[in-house]
Amino acid sequence: MSEIRVVASGNRDGWTELADPPGKIPSPWRDLTVFESGGGAFTTGLWEREPDTWPFERAYDEVAMILQGSADIETEEGTMLPVRAGDVLVTPKGTHGVWHVHETIVKFFAIYDA
Helix, strand or coil: CCCCCCCCCCCCCCCCCCCCCCCCCCCCCEEEEEEECCCCCCEEEEEEEEEEEEEECCCEEEEEEEEEEEEEEECCCEEEEECCHHHHHHHHECCCEEEEEEEEEEEEEEEEEE
């Protein structure tokens, strides 16, 4: 990509519905890759998930800005970390936890996987 562009977070054109989502329900989820560096070590995009609960383990470093919705992230130690629109969520490689999405959440993510 060598051009400046704007991607509207509210537009769902081009988003990919993801198959086999984890979760108790499981609820729908989708994402959109906005940028990927040569070699794929750095990726950014948008992600959306409807209310649900599921465990995760990060295989990469991620920094995300919550654009919409609310959730709690349960840490390995059992601490509940609330995330709301406007918050920045940092999940380093190797961290474990549980997502508890209360209302449909949308995040902008930046992933570093080297």
